[in-house]
Amino acid sequence: MFKKMSIFILLICTIVTFTACGSKKTETTTVKTQNxxxxxxxxxxxxxxxxxxxxxxxxxxxxxxxxxxxxxxxxxxxxxxxxxxxxxxxxxxxxxxxxxxxxxxxxxxxxxxxxxxxxxxxxxxxxxxxxxxxxxxxxxxxxxxxxxxxxxxxxxxxxxxxxxxxxxxxxxxxxxxxxxxxxxxxxxxNKKFKTVSNKNFVTGHAAFAYLCRDFGLKQNSVESVFAEGEPSAKKLKELTDYCKKNKIKTIFVEDMVSTKVSDALAKEVGAKVEKIHTIESKEDNKDYLTCMKENLDMIYNSLK
Structure with missing residues (x-):
């Protein structure tokens, strides 16, 4: 009987200890968040x-x-x-x-x-x-x-x-x-972009104007600044001519934007399609600097 009672008391103490530890941890986490x-x-x-x-x-x-x-x-x-x-x-x-x-x-x-x-x-x-x-x-x-x-x-x-x-x-x-x-x-x-004579690249939507201003580049795009609507037949013909004239080797596409037209354009002009970051949504758990480094590297390589 004494042995059973001892086991029961030990069990109660263990439960209380774990509950107290859990409460303390929760309280600590709450305080940290509040601070x-x-x-x-x-x-x-x-x-x-x-x-x-x-x-x-x-x-x-x-x-x-x-x-x-x-x-x-x-x-x-x-x-x-x-x-x-x-x-x-x-x-x-x-x-x-x-x-x-x-x-x-x-x-x-x-x-x-x-x-x-x-x-x-x-x-x-x-x-x-x-x-x-x-x-x-x-x-x-x-x-x-x-x-x-x-x-x-x-x-x-x-x-x-x-x-x-x-x-x-x-x-x-x-x-x-x-x-x-x-x-x-x-x-x-800035040093790298100064070494290339071709300054033109093509994107899925016109999100890169400020980057272009930084480095003296020029973007053309399948969709507008706010990624709305597919291009008309006239716009698509102009894009095709632009790609051929400027020897565009890569059509960049962004996350959350349809690639259908970009894929067709790339096929028409013999270019590849490559993903570029707009950073509007978290992509592959990459931070801002990583995304921008990759963007700049991809654009530079497409212009060489």
Missing amino acids: KVKVVVSFNAMREIATAIGKNKVDIVTMIPNGTEPHDFEPKAKDLESLSTAKIFVYNGFGMESWVDKVLKSVDNKNLITVEASKGSTPIENTDSAEKEEHGQYDPHVWISLKGAENQAKNVRDALIKTDSSNKAYYEKNYNDFALKLDTLYNEY
């Missing part, structure tokens, strides 16, 4: 930049799920809920998130710091009148530019310092490290 700055971002590229600056001092929520085309996104009630408890909201701007003004008016969070990441960048105007009327006058793809990303990172850094001034040195160091990597990558490829 972080809650940042809501619109889509993956903004997450990449916010992560580079905030690192383990931020808790980031991405509104637009991976695999969803940001141009077509419409916020839901749960998105408003995440903004109501956030310290910072980072969005790209330049018409990328057409819903921002309406959403911010609906959010009950007077202390929310909003960051239009593209503020301070020189915009590139849309040339398509229909797109300009529907989406606004600017091409929004600023982040697909090392110079543009550096400016966006600076805006995120300033917001984090404003919200969490006790960690100012931490955010400044992260920004300086990130900016140095961006500048190093820019300098490397």
Whole structure:
């Protein structure tokens, strides 16, 4: 009887110990999360930049799920809920998130710091009148530019310092490290692109204008800036002639965009199809710098 009672007491003590440990672990995790700055971002590229600056001092929520085309996104009630408890909201701007003004008016969070990441960048105007009327006058793809990303990172850094001034040195160091990597990558490829005479490349949709401005390149594309609609027969004929004239060897296609027309174009002109990153959605778990290094390398190799 005594032996049975001893086993029972030991069992109870063990359960209590494990329960206490579990509770302590949960409490510790909660405290750690509470100590972080809650940042809501619109889509993956903004997450990449916010992560580079905030690192383990931020808790980031991405509104637009991976695999969803940001141009077509419409916020839901749960998105408003995440903004109501956030310290910072980072969005790209330049018409990328057409819903921002309406959403911010609906959010009950007077202390929310909003960051239009593209503020301070020189915009590139849309040339398509229909797109300009529907989406606004600017091409929004600023982040697909090392110079543009550096400016966006600076805006995120300033917001984090404003919200969490006790960690100012931490955010400044992260920004300086990130900016140095961006500048190093820019300098490397600026030298490389100056060695090629052909500056023309073709993409699935016109997302690379800011990258082209960085390096004096020229893009032509199957679809427009906002990846809408297939090209007309006339546009396809012009693209075919353009590819042949400029000896295009690669047709670049992006994640979440149909490759049907790009595949047909590549077959017609004897080019290969290669995937390029827009960083709008997380791809193969690669960070911003990895994606941009791969982009620049692929474009450079296609021009050699």
